[in-house]
Amino acid sequence: MKRVAIIGGGISGLTAAFHLQKARALGSDLHYTVIEAGHRLGGSMYSDRVEGCLVEAGPDSFLTEKPWALTLCEELGIDDQLIGSNDAQRKTYIAVNNRLIAMPDGLMFMVPTKLVPTALSPLFSWGTKLRMARELMHPPRPMTGDETVGELVERHFGAEVLDRLADPLLSGVYGGDANKLSARAVLPRFVEMEERYGSLSKAMLAHNKVRAMAGGQPPRPLFSSLKDGMQQMVDAIVARLDPSALRLRTRVRAVYPQGDRWRLAIDMGGNEMFDAVIVATPANVTGALLEGVDRDLADDLLDMTYSSSVTVTLGYHMDQLRHLPPGFGFLVPRSEGRRMLACTFVHNKFPHRAPADKGVLRCFLGGTRDEAVLNLTDDEIMATVRRELQEIVKLEAPPMFDRVYRWRGAMAQYESGHIARVARTENRLKDIPGLEVAGNAYHGIGVPDCIREGMNAANGIVQTLSAAAAQAR
Numbered sequence: 001m002k003r004v005a006i007i008g009g010g011i012s013g014l015t016a017a018f019h020l021q022k023a024r025a026l027g028s029d030l031h032y033t034v035i036e037a038g039h040r041l042g043g044s045m046y047s048d049r050v051e052g053c054l055v056e057a058g059p060d061s062f063l064t065e066k067p068w069a070l071t072l073c074e075e076l077g078i079d080d081q082l083i084g085s086n087d088a089q090r091k092t093y094i095a096v097n098n099r100l101i102a103m104p105d106g107l108m109f110m111v112p113t114k115l116v117p118t119a120l121s122p123l124f125s126w127g128t129k130l131r132m133a134r135e136l137m138h139p140p141r142p143m144t145g146d147e148t149v150g151e152l153v154e155r156h157f158g159a160e161v162l163d164r165l166a167d168p169l170l171s172g173v174y175g176g177d178a179n180k181l182s183a184r185a186v187l188p189r190f191v192e193m194e195e196r197y198g199s200l201s202k203a204m205l206a207h208n209k210v211r212a213m214a215g216g217q218p219p220r221p222l223f224s225s226l227k228d229g230m231q232q233m234v235d236a237i238v239a240r241l242d243p244s245a246l247r248l249r250t251r252v253r254a255v256y257p258q259g260d261r262w263r264l265a266i267d268m269g270g271n272e273m274f275d276a277v278i279v280a281t282p283a284n285v286t287g288a289l290l291e292g293v294d295r296d297l298a299d300d301l302l303d304m305t306y307s308s309s310v311t312v313t314l315g316y317h318m319d320q321l322r323h324l325p326p327g328f329g330f331l332v333p334r335s336e337g338r339r340m341l342a343c344t345f346v347h348n349k350f351p352h353r354a355p356a357d358k359g360v361l362r363c364f365l366g367g368t369r370d371e372a373v374l375n376l377t378d379d380e381i382m383a384t385v386r387r388e389l390q391e392i393v394k395l396e397a398p399p400m401f402d403r404v405y406r407w408r409g410a411m412a413q414y415e416s417g418h419i420a421r422v423a424r425t426e427n428r429l430k431d432i433p434g435l436e437v438a439g440n441a442y443h444g445i446g447v448p449d450c451i452r453e454g455m456n457a458a459n460g461i462v463q464t465l466s467a468a469a470a471q472a473r
């Protein structure tokens with residue numbers, strides 16, 4: 001029986017374990033062990049219920065368009081628990097000078113596709129609107145270097161669109177800085193569109209036309225989640241795993257090759273031998289663990305930067321929130337000089353998240369530009385959030401409950417050089433059979449991306465082990 005170690009019990013590591021469990025059920029002669037430093041499984045996926053309201057500490061949903069999370073839910077038999085975002089209410093606001101301005105209709109990410117709503121929107125100055133119109137004439141242009149998202153957006157639409165749309169949108173997803181994130185890695189479709197069409201607006205319009213001509217399919221909700229929260233996915237996976245294979249409160253210190261096996265140095269537990277290893281920790285941890293395996297590989301992984309964030313959930317009586325506009329919530333541009341990056345109106349975004357007489361707001365703080373917020377006390381964070389909510393949306397009432405969660409170094413930043421770094425990492429790993437990595441540092445930071453990573457890592461190990469077994473016969 002071959003022994004496989006999975007280091008890290010977040011969604012990446014758990015998905016790997018689930019696929020190894022499946023391989024075992026199909027006859028693979030292997031045993032896996034999930035080794036998790038924390039006291040619970042799920043990593044940044046954690047849901048709680050407070051006063052009948054669902055509180056998501058980390059991710060609250062995933063993009064429906066990326067299929068891997070939906071497929072996993074089907075395999076786990078929890079697809080009947082899936083819910084879609086309430087897209088009829090899908091309106092997002094930008095907070096400007098303590099006023100919420102709706103993002104104009106037809107805006108796709110930051111690209112305008114409808115003339116009239118954009119022209120009438122108070123979100124942009126006339127200079128920006130003219131620039132948006134001129135963008136339609138942008139000539140096709142191959143991207144040679146590794147431009148940042150900021151450079152790409154500013155080249156097409158100008159600094160105001162970068163400040164009021166692109167930067168806050170990316171802060172919401174990556175906790176990152178548009179002036180550092182790589183356009184190729186974060187917005188690959190935009191890079192392709194520019195190469196083919198020049199104008200991003202023209203490309204989006206062409207894309208919409210093709211989709212409309214294909215017709216047929218009713219539009220799917222933009223986001224999907226689970227009735228009882230993202231934790232439901234974690235619980236459903238864990239229920240399928242061998243309980244004796246799950247080790248909590250156990251930190252791996254280092255991984256060393258030893259002959260054709262692997263030695264794990266484990267906190268308090270000494271050393272343990274395995275035949276294969278999946279490292280599903282953040283890349284900078286993975287780099288440190290693999291220093292004794294391959295210096296170049298470790299250096300590339302250690303170079304990867306991460307952002308930290310704080311989520312604050314506040315529960316209210318619905319009466320106290322009646323004055324809020326309809327919609328999913330608002331984003332706060334950096335130029336507003338606030339600590340809050342975004343606020344989701346949870347009860348509008350998803351049904352089932354709060355009873356009819358209650359409402360839930362979820363605020364995001366931190367990111368690469370404000371790591372210091374993680375060092376504030378919960379009381380200081382709450383005071384900041386309440387002051388900013390009062391100033392931006394005139395919400396004075398004290399919340400019925402509140403929860404503060406800190407996520408240190410949880411979001412990988414795909415900065416310039418990311419694609420080349422990941423390619424080098426994967427090339428090195430090809431020469432190291434029996435070692436795989438997974439997580440949000442490589443091919444996408446969303447939950448579906450991590451699920452795909454975990455699945456691929458498990459399949460890679462199963463293939464390596466069966467090739468070795470075939471050779472030994």
Ligand SMILES: Cc1cc2nc3c(=O)[nH]c(=O)nc-3n(C[C@H](O)[C@H](O)[C@H](O)COP(=O)(O)OP(=O)(O)OC[C@H]3O[C@@H](n4cnc5c(N)ncnc54)[C@H](O)[C@@H]3O)c2cc1C
Nearest residue numbers: 008010011012037043044058059060252439440445446447
């Ligand atoms: C606040 C927040 C909101 C988000 N919102 C969304 C969203 O709405 N939609 C979406 O798709 N994605 C979202 N994401 C991103 C997504 O949740 C993450 O990318 C994903 O959950 C990462 O999973 P993972 O398993 O790769 O890593 P993690 O969840 O970080 O798990 C890694 C695990 O490794 C363990 N570990 C670390 N070091 C060691 C060691 N030495 N030994 C043993 N164990 C170790 C850690 O304790 C941890 O449990 C969000 C992330 C955060 C933080």
